[in-house]
Amino acid sequence: MIENDKIVLAELASLLAAGHILNDEQELLLSGLLIQYPEARTYLRNVIESGRIETPIDLLKLEIDKEWSVFQSRVVAQNVPVVKYNWIRWGTVAALLIAVSVIGVLWFAKSDKPAYIVEDTVYGQKNDILPTDAQARFEVDDKFVKQLGIEDVGKSPGTANTNNRRYRIITPIRSSYSLKLSDGTKVWLSPESKVEYLSAFSKTERRVKVKGEAFFEVAKDAAKPFIVEVDGLEIKALGTAFSIRNYTEDAPQVVLTEGRLQLNTQTAQAVLEAGYQAGIVNGTLKAEESTLLEDALAIKDGFFNFNNKDIKTILREINRWYGVKLQVDRTLDTKKYTGSIERNVTLAKVCSVLKDLTGYQYLIEEDRLIVK
Numbered sequence: 001m002i003e004n005d006k007i008v009l010a011e012l013a014s015l016l017a018a019g020h021i022l023n024d025e026q027e028l029l030l031s032g033l034l035i036q037y038p039e040a041r042t043y044l045r046n047v048i049e050s051g052r053i054e055t056p057i058d059l060l061k062l063e064i065d066k067e068w069s070v071f072q073s074r075v076v077a078q079n080v081p082v083v084k085y086n087w088i089r090w091g092t093v094a095a096l097l098i099a100v101s102v103i104g105v106l107w108f109a110k111s112d113k114p115a116y117i118v119e120d121t122v123y124g125q126k127n128d129i130l131p132t133d134a135q136a137r138f139e140v141d142d143k144f145v146k147q148l149g150i151e152d153v154g155k156s157p158g159t160a161n162t163n164n165r166r167y168r169i170i171t172p173i174r175s176s177y178s179l180k181l182s183d184g185t186k187v188w189l190s191p192e193s194k195v196e197y198l199s200a201f202s203k204t205e206r207r208v209k210v211k212g213e214a215f216f217e218v219a220k221d222a223a224k225p226f227i228v229e230v231d232g233l234e235i236k237a238l239g240t241a242f243s244i245r246n247y248t249e250d251a252p253q254v255v256l257t258e259g260r261l262q263l264n265t266q267t268a269q270a271v272l273e274a275g276y277q278a279g280i281v282n283g284t285l286k287a288e289e290s291t292l293l294e295d296a297l298a299i300k301d302g303f304f305n306f307n308n309k310d311i312k313t314i315l316r317e318i319n320r321w322y323g324v325k326l327q328v329d330r331t332l333d334t335k336k337y338t339g340s341i342e343r344n345v346t347l348a349k350v351c352s353v354l355k356d357l358t359g360y361q362y363l364i365e366e367d368r369l370i371v372k
Contacts, residue, residue, distance in 0.1 A: 008029055008033065009030075009033050012026060012029065012030050012033075028144070028146075031144070031147045032144055034147060113127075113366065114367070115130075116129055116133075116174070116323070117129055117366060117367060118130060118346075120346075120348050120364070122348065122349075123348040123349070123351070123352055125348045125351070125363065125364040126363070126365050126366075127364055127365070127366065128347060128348040128364060129322050129323075129324060129346060129348075129364060129367070130346055130347075131321070131322070131343055131344050131345060131346065131347075132175055132176050132191060132322070132343065133175050134149065134153050134175070134176065134178075135147060135148060135149050135150075135171075135172075135175045135177065136148045136169050136170060136171045136172075136175060136177040136179075136189065137169070137170040137171075137172070138158070138167070138168075138169060139167070139168040139169075139170065140158065140165050140166065140167060140168075140199075141165055141166050142166070142168075145158075148169070148177065148179075152179075153178055153179075154178050154179065154180060154186075155179065155180060156179065156180050156181065156182055157169060157179060158199055159199070163199065163200070164198050164199070164200065165198070165199040166197075166198060166199075167196065167197055167198070167199055168194060168195070168196045169187075169189065169194060169196075170193075170194040171189045171191055171192065171193050171194070171212070172191065172192065173191050173192050173319075173320060173323045174191060174321065174322065174323035175191055176188070176189060176190055176191055176321075176343075177189045178300070179195075181197065181219075182200065182201065183201060183206055183221060183224075183226075184219035185216060185217065185218050185219045185226065186216070186217040187214055187215070187216055188215040188299050188300040189212065189213070189214050190212060190213035190214070190299055190320070190321075191320045191321055192212050192247070192320055193210070193211060193212025193213050193214055194210070194211050194212060195208055195209070195210050195214060196208065196209040197209070201224065202224075203224070204223075205225055205226075205227055206221070206224050206225070206227065207227045207228075207229065208226075208227070208228050208229070209228070210228055210229070210230055210244050210246060211230075211231075211246055212245075212246060212247055213243070213244065213246070213299060214243065214244050214299070215241070215242070215244075215296060215297075215299040215300045216228070216237075216240075216242055216243075216244070217241045217300075218237050218238070218239050218240050218241070218242075219239065220239030221238070221239070222238055222239075225237065225238055226238070226239075230244055230254075231246055231252050232252070232265055233254075233265055233280060233285075234263070234264040234265070235254055235261055235262075235263055236261065236263075236264070237260070237261050238259070238260075239259060240256065240258055240259025240260065240261060240274075241256075241257045241258035241259065242255060242256045242258075242259075242261060242296070243255045243257070243292075243295075243296035243297075243299055249316075251279055251280050251281065252279055252280050253277065253278070253279040253292075254272065254277060254278050254279065255277040255292045255293060255295070255296035256272045256273065256274050256275070256276055256277070256290070257274060257275075257293060257296055260273060263278055263285060263287070265280065265285050267285075268284070270285055270287045272287055275289065275290055275293065276289055276290050277289075277290035277292055291307065291308065292307060294307060294340070295307050298340075298343075302342060302343045302344060303340055303342055304321075304339075304340065304341045304342075304343055304350070305339075305340050306337050306338055306339040306340070307338055308336045308337075308338055309336060309337060309338075310333075310334050310335065310337070311332050311333065311335075311337065311358055311360070312332050314337065314354070315328070315332075315369075315371070318347070318350065318369065319369075321343065322347045322350075322369075323367065324347065324364075324367055324368060324369040325367055325368045325369070326368075326371070327368055327369070327370045327371070328370075328371045329371060329372050330360065330372055332371075333358075337358065339353060339357055341353050347364060347369070348364060351364065351369070360372065
């Protein structure tokens with residue numbers, strides 16, 4: 001965490017600990033910091049629960065002018081810019097900056113591990129990692145508005161209006177989310193995904209853009225087709241259920257579980273029936289009977305499906321869902337594996353299943369997953 005962010009967080013934490021209500025600007029700053037630094041949640045929770053910031057420094061006995069001069073000299077010596085926030089009273093800034101170094105020590109003492117790293121009492125790992133959180137970032141017209149949490153799941157993040165505001169919902173790594181669009185369409189987003197759309201659909205169509213992985217249950221409206229744009233592929237539906245996978249390392253892929261879809265590229269067109277899948281292979285639109293129906297439904301049903309996948313692909317998914325750093329200390333084979341496990345289990349449980357499948361050793365150390 002950079003120093004300026006640490007200073008702002010310390011000030012906000014001290015206000016909350018003192019029982020103050022944050023104004024809109026402060027709430028926006030805090031939401032942004034919690035998204036950027038997930039480990040800050042543990043620190044903030046400790047502060048709020050205790051009602052105070054514990055520090056060996058008695059701020060009441062500080063000589064503010066003297067300490068501020070010392071701080072300024074250090075800033076000049078290190079050529080560090082000082083950022084001013086108009087809601088901080090400069091009379092308390094020096095005390096805050098003196099305390100922030102101590103608070104930084106407290107931060108790492110109390111939350112040296114993110115909250116999702118927990119003790120393992122079952123599988124013999126050094127620690128365990130909890131499954132994904134339900135959270136997402138909500139942006140309007142390219143500006144951050146708020147962080148969506150468990151209380152917002154399954155709801156529309158904004159109200160439908162005629163101002164053509166552009167909404168964007170983004171799920172970071174370790175997070176999945178579900179929402180409802182203004183027309184009643186339900187959307188499930190996997191980690192590292194985003195969906196973008198206008199707050200009020202036009203009179204002739206309902207158009208959205210997707211990056212990452214999502215599952216749609218489209219509300220029926222024969223007069224307004226539902227259109228999804230995915231990197232050169234346009235998907236048109238009237239009332240269907242389908243998944244889209246379009247991560248950076250993947251070519252766009254669509255799996256239709258219900259209804260019919262019309263797919264369009266600049267050079268080709270195809271109609272997809274339920275039970276079929278389509279994608280762009282070497283620049284060509286290709287449709288075929290699907291082998292990935294369970295994978296598609298797993299997005300909304302909350303399962304990992306290792307359906308004919310090699311271990312390298314499986315590990316990439318684990319990195320995305322559990323936010324671990326991968327350390328592979330062996331050569332990975334190209335054998336395809338098939339299996340299924342609920343996504344609400346801890347990483348240690350997943351590793352136990354993978355060990356049975358592959359025969360490899362999977363060790364969890366802090367936020368690292370080591371494969372041997």
